[in-house]
Amino acid sequence: DTGVSQDPRHKITKRGQNVTFRCDPISEHNRLYWYRQTLGQGPEFLTYFQNEAQLEKSRLLSDRFSAERPKGSFSTLEIQRTEQGDSAMYLCASSPSGAPNGYTFGSGTRLTVV
């Protein structure tokens, strides 16, 4: 296991389309986080899971966004009816439970909405 894996690395979509991203965390990490990063900004928290339970959602996560982590393994983040403002890097991170120093980020999925 070499780290957090995200797929795809890049996605270009037309406004109004739905997109789905996948994150595979480090296998022994039971916490999984989604962040969004726009150009020149720090990562902004979207949501996180402990095992399969979604524990917190940011106000940034509008009703067009949904995240799942079935069986507490990989996670998916879906954006419905994409808007140009959704263009960003979507980062996934994982950590052991209760250990923020254990955050390991993936390389992200860069979404461009045209």
Next chain:
Amino acid sequence: QQQVKQSPQSLIVQKGGISIINCAYENTAFDYFPWYQQFPGKGPALLIAIRPDVSEKKEGRFTISFNKSAKQFSLHIMDSQPGDSATYFCAASKSGNTPLVFGKGTRLSVIA
């Protein structure tokens, strides 16, 4: 509402010099303060972190200084090298139970 304020936005340092990046936080419940390094096209990677029971932590060329009363902490990079050129983010959280809140980042360029 920006809970962690980072400065400067960009920094140019001569090779061998000291790079200093500052952060200030508002929420006194924060008790974990990491610094992350990010290269283009990569996710952030943890550099060094500190908890408020110490005022300084050093790992190699990287040092965090922490001032609890002022609610400020800083990253010092000694003997800065061109390979240190990256974007640095400070962050804060409440001890493992809440997600990290990040600053806006500092783009560091180390020139020879």
